[in-house]
Amino acid sequence: MRTLRFLLQKEFRQVFRDKNLLRQILMVPIIQLLIFPWAANYEVKNISLAIVDHDHSSYSEKFISKIFSSGYFIHSDYTSSFKDAYQLIERDKADIAIEIPQGFEKNLVRENQQKIFLAVNAINGVKAIVGTGYLASIITDYNSQIRAEWVQADRFNAAPAIEITSSNWFNPLLNYKMFMVPGILAFLVTLIGGIMCSLNIVREKEIGTIEQINVTPIRKQYFILGKLLPFWIMATFVFTLGLLISRFAYGIIPQGSIVLLYAFLSVYLFAVLGMGLLISTYSDTQQQAMSISFFFIMVFNLLSGLYTPIESMPAWAKVITDFNPLRYFIEVMRMVVLKGSSFHDVSHHFLVIFLMAVVLNTWAILNYRKTT
Amino acid sequence: MNSTVIKAEKLTKRYGDFVAANELTFDVRAGEIFGFLGANGAGKTTAMRMLCGLSVPSSGTASVAGYDVYKQTENIKRNIGYMSQKFSLYEDLTVMENIGFYAGIYGLTDKEIKEKSVQLVDQLGLHDSAKKLVRSLPLGWKQKLSFLVAIIHQPKIVFLDEPTSGVDPVARRQFWDLIYQAADTGITAFVTTHYMDESEYCHRVSIMVDGNIRALDSPANLKKHFSASSMDEVFQGLAREAKRKED
Structure with missing residues (x-):
């Protein structure tokens, strides 16, 4: 010792x-x-978005402003064609390109349905998955908003919905x-x-x-x-x-x-x-x-x-x-x-x-x- | 006075095919200053490390201070002092701290440590530098200090591996005075060197060439035997046969 x-x-x-x-x-x-x-930090923020809006309607405008108001996206550029948007992705100026087709508003109102196109740069897998996830939920949300406005609520046929809420423990x-x-x-x-x-x-x-x-x-x-x-x-x-x-x-x-x-x-x-x-x-x-x-x-x-x-x-x-x-x-x-x-x-x-x-x-x- | 403190019989160290030390047979008597001569790479350090219990021999037998070099290395370590080629005091500790540390490790009591420290500093005349870091001392002082630290526990034998390499002739002379002083207190000194003038200070010398001991006697007898006028001539005559280069 x-x-x-x-x-x-x-x-x-x-x-x-x-x-x-x-x-x-x-x-x-x-x-x-x-x-x-x-x-x-894993939180995905500042996903840059290239937007190709062929419709230029008040609906598409509303849709776009809804996306940006979520706070997860930043604006890369408006382009007139998908080709240009794709170039932005290639040059790493944009992570996701959204193409809103012509007749977006018209089809929504008349046909009750419309497809939009998302192209995602998946080199950063986390960003791609989380980014599309955010967009999907924003679109769903937008969708139900439109339905509430246009489809007459049938009192006896209310769409059954299970809403999931979660609370985070320990953090x-x-x-x-x-x-x-x-x-x-x-x-x-x-x-x-x-x-x-x-x-x-x-x-x-x-x-x-x-x-x-x-x-x-x-x-x-x-x-x-x-x-x-x-x-x-x-x-x-x-x-x-x-x-x-x-x-x-x-x-x-x-x-x-x-x-x-x-x-x-x-x-x-x-x-x-x-x-x-x-x-x-x-x-x-x-x-x-x-x-x-x-x-x-x-x-x-x-x-x-x-x-x-x-x-x-x-x-x-x-x-x-x-x-x-x-x-x-x-x-x-x-x-x-x-x-x-x-x-x-x-x-x-x-x-x-x-x-x-x-x-x-x-x-x-x-x-x-x-x-x- | 004539009892044997180191006895080696065919002591051999091999590293693969390379025989660093080949069947060394010799003995060292108590109180003797034994010179272990050889060119660089002749196997001096290898032999010394085996005797100190730092390296296990490949074959042969040896005893140091009566203990076996295979089985009783810890007993050997209690009875020897060792000063390696590399300077091995702690440069970032002061003179006093180094003395205190090694004295403590060898089990000296606090009172003994205090006495020894004072005595050592006196002996070296290092009063002004006692509280300085060892790093700041000149090489000659460092080597004298590490010698005195190596014998702080008054061992039976002290092994010195080229203790004076790199210092001037005056400092070397002073160093040898310290070895004589230690020998007077009964410590046997086993010294390797490649300075031939130093070999004249030894009671007996052995000369190693390429791992073998080629000559072993008192300097006077060796000179007579090889009909040489100095130890340098004796050594040159033997070393010319060497095939090995530096290690």
Whole structure:
């Protein structure tokens, strides 16, 4: 235990002397948490629309103004032919082209029916689907408005209608930041904990000081614990900073227990730092450690459910997410922060992360060799 | 005084087909300053790393301070000091912090650490720089400091891997004074070097060429045997046969 005291003292002295490291630990979470959530937003707005109106009637005018008043669309241009509108799509000036045929008003009034043509640029699939969805509901709405005006309501033959209304739980205003901020924070803590820890050890390898350590009777468990604890403390600090930013910049107050969050974080950090240690035992240079970490961080990030729901991933990808520690932390963050879940709800997550921590650290200690 | 502290029998290290150290057989007596000579790439560092318990031998046997290099490496580590070729103190810690750290790791008590620190700084005359980062010291001072840190726990043997490379003759002379002082307190010194003038300071020297020990005796006897006027001539005569280039 006395050895550990000297190791910790040394690490902390070095950390507090390294101004670059301190700057990173402070500035990275602040900047990322303040910028990222605004950009990571799935709400589709500003869909630009090219309009080909062959009718120029008061009905078509009403129809067009109804579309723009929804607020989701911006106006690209009026063109006289579909060919021109199509060119706008080709030049990325428009996402959707609408063609209103000649006789739009006349056919609606006389024939009671009319078709309109939509052409959608589907390169951005989400925008295409959501955009046509909006348009479809606007058209349906417009349609029923017309019917109400023109078709005499038959008192005995009222069109039976089931109206669906929904209310959103846990995030009533469907605010994407509520959803993203806890996830991004989980990702940041993983980044800082995992990468910095492995880089620190490999740096000692590069400088050669680790050889001096290896020739002392120090036990490797102590050496590793001496590396782990300082980063454990720093990552916890970053997490706290992140919670404060979520509170004051986004008004996110955890619904569940803060103690539960920190308890999970403690176990989680041992898993992530264990991974950093493991990477460092397989790397001889900081570059190697960085590229290995980068690979895992990318996979963890994209397969964590941070951006896309795990439920809609193919089966083989779901299997990978089962081994992704970040996925569990993001789930726990969202559950506890947004839903107020209790220990009982996240006990499975605790168990999995605990096992990962044990496996990764044991592996790292076994693979760390004082003798080659 | 004549007990053996290092005993190697056919100690060999292979990396694939490459034999870095080939059947080294020698012994080092307590209190001796033993010079381990050889050109770059001759296998000096490999041999030393095996004796320090940093590298597992491929075959042969060896004991250091009475402990086996295969099974008792942790016991060996408690009884040796080691100064590697690369400077290995923490540059971002001060002189005092480095001393305190290594003393603590070797299990010295707080009182001993305090005494040792004062004694070390006195010995080096580093009073003005004691609270400065090691980074800011000149190379000669750094090497003297790392030597004294390597023997802070009063080990039985200290291994020095080219401790004086890159410093001027005056600083080298001062460094050897420190080695003599340590030897006077009973520490055996095992020194690799490629400065032939330094080999004259050793009680006995061995000369390695291409992984093999080609000569082992006192400098005086070696000169007589090879009818050379200096150790440099002895070495040049042997090193000419070398086929290996730098590693």
